[in-house]
Amino acid sequence: MKKKIIVQKFGGSSVANAERVKHVAKRVVATKREGNDVVVVVSALGDTTDELLQLADQITSSPCERELDMLMATGEQISVALLAMAIHELGEQAISLTGAQIGVLTEGTHTKAKLVDISPKRIQTLLNQGNIVIAAGFQGVNINQDITTLGRGGSDLSAVALAKVLKADVCEIFTDVEGVYTADPRIVSTARKMEAIKYDEMLELASVGAQVMQARSIFVAKRYGIPIHVRSSFSKKEGTMISDSANAMESMMVSGVALRKDEAKITVRDVPDKPGMAAKLFQELAVADVNVDMIVQNTSREGATDLSFTVENGDLPKTLRVTRATSKKIGAGEVTTDEGVAKISIVGIGMQSQSGVAAKVFKVMAKEKINIEMISTSEIKISCVIRRETAEKAVRILHQAFGLSKAPTKKSTAKKKTVKRK
């Protein structure tokens, strides 16, 4: 039987201290002793990243990003070395590698570099020699051998990309939750862990605030068909499989409800209804590195239109500065903001083929007198901006209305097998 190659990724909370590092080592060694080749990707130890940022902050309020990457990359270098030691202690061979040593080539700006390529050669050789390979996540080097970091969710991306180049059988993402839920269990007590979910659904859930994984890693996994297993570092239970293989979820109309509470809404009044006005604004925002989330533009009235969009609350001051300046330039009117909003989204592959989901969402919300301020839809997602104070209630009623606490029935499981899609 061919040996399986398994990539396991452990986040910062899984390696927060020496005890947890030892725990992770046991988990890794157990996987190895089941007869698999194991590559482990680790993030920085719990608080390390914050401590390093504090150090930088004592020196300067505007650190150069190249040096910030140099500094931050030490976090993962510490955790890979410690994990290798902990694995040796359990009697297995292990070797740690930095991003530079692996050959994680990146391009683009420091602190949010783009992954270009990973050379599998050294890791492959080390695996063949019987080693468990411990790879520093989140980091790489650019063509000048300068250390770069991959930005938010970078370690997940490292893991998925390694799984791709090593042709791994599965990429296991260990977190402090047991998998992907139909809604946040802290908000909805009957939220259910999904056994399986499609890449596209997970993509939509990730982008609307299911904290489990960042969208960029799921995107890469989908592109190369890498099965991802999201599971708990603290239990042996199976978590949630993310893949495109047939699964019981397929026939579910809606698979999950996600909430993003840290949103702010910006409205620009009286934008001249000429081509290129919106483009101008959003390009300026992109240059300023603001991640614009939802954009809604109404039909114009008297040659002008109102344009609304949302951003993360943290980005609001920067966003306002840029928006006000651009608004003046393009001859638009007043710029107003609203920090009291949240975004709720329901996601499901099944929406593609079943009508009436949007109608049902609006009806359920209306019944509970929850006012919808903005609406945006994709093929498999409906997002609504609502008042923040009504957000949790909205999650609960939608979760119930779509029957998400019940596991998929036998009938739907049988049905999925005949459904052919993609």
Next chain:
Amino acid sequence: MKKKIIVQKFGGSSVANAERVKHVAKRVVATKREGNDVVVVVSALGDTTDELLQLADQITSSPCERELDMLMATGEQISVALLAMAIHELGEQAISLTGAQIGVLTEGTHTKAKLVDISPKRIQTLLNQGNIVIAAGFQGVNINQDITTLGRGGSDLSAVALAKVLKADVCEIFTDVEGVYTADPRIVSTARKMEAIKYDEMLELASVGAQVMQARSIFVAKRYGIPIHVRSSFSKKEGTMISDSANAMESMMVSGVALRKDEAKITVRDVPDKPGMAAKLFQELAVADVNVDMIVQNTSREGATDLSFTVENGDLPKTLRVTRATSKKIGAGEVTTDEGVAKISIVGIGMQSQSGVAAKVFKVMAKEKINIEMISTSEIKISCVIRRETAEKAVRILHQAFGLSKAPTKKSTAKKKTVKRK
């Protein structure tokens, strides 16, 4: 006028916290603004090394040395990044480099690798572009790109070696003392800072416990004729120049008195007087990585001899184990130890040409009833093992007897110019 290239090395206490890093940055920027090209070598921030070792210790009592190097190297990586940020804050261009990025090639065992070569190319290019280059001391890579560290005094060695390959005009070693003293000022209140000292004198002083610099770096500096300026991080005063150029010290019979208090003496009785017996013992000790300091063997009596040697107190348990086993093998007698000793040494280039120094040492010690247990001499050094409780007194009386608190006289300064040596 040709631009000077200056290498500046700052130890861990000079960069113990953010305030000190900023202070170092000012110092570096001042040197740059005097019109020099500046390369800075930094050690890890004050306590970082200890903190990292503690982390490792929580995982295992016997960490793999490759992984220990991986872990420890993060210390310097943090300090170079922070120093670069602090220099940017002062408006100068600076760029930090790890050992791997510089191309510090090493060989030999992890945690005490030997420096093979440094490629000056990238640093040279960066200097030409107007950058201050911040190099991580203490670290390099081996031929497999595995991170290595250079062991004790490694950052000094990095600085001296960089000065060599860059053809620097001077290598400045910043410490928390103002230079090299004729004796430890904490023991001898009249101890005097020397303006200049020869490499060989400094080598002997370093090897007998003047804590300023490790012998290995001075050895490299001597070999390539690199002038070293030992000076204080906390004052602008000139420190001590180490070089082979003519200086006022030359005609001084004795230039300094050094003390090493943490010595232990081991005596092996009745070693068979046959070739290879001592070799056998010291080879075993070398394999066990014990650094043997002084060795004294008396003329044999009745086909056997007593062999005594000293080691650092910390190495005593290991030394005893190896010595007892070897003693049995070679048919020697009892092994005894004495932990209550210290080694006092007087050093001076002048000894080479002036007789009577040893006699004077013995006479001065005898007068104060200080018993000498072992004696060892080199061309420019006399070392004596004495009881530890008499050690500080011995330093004081020898310092006085050789008139070390007085600066070299005009006469001796004039004289030096006619003296030709080497």
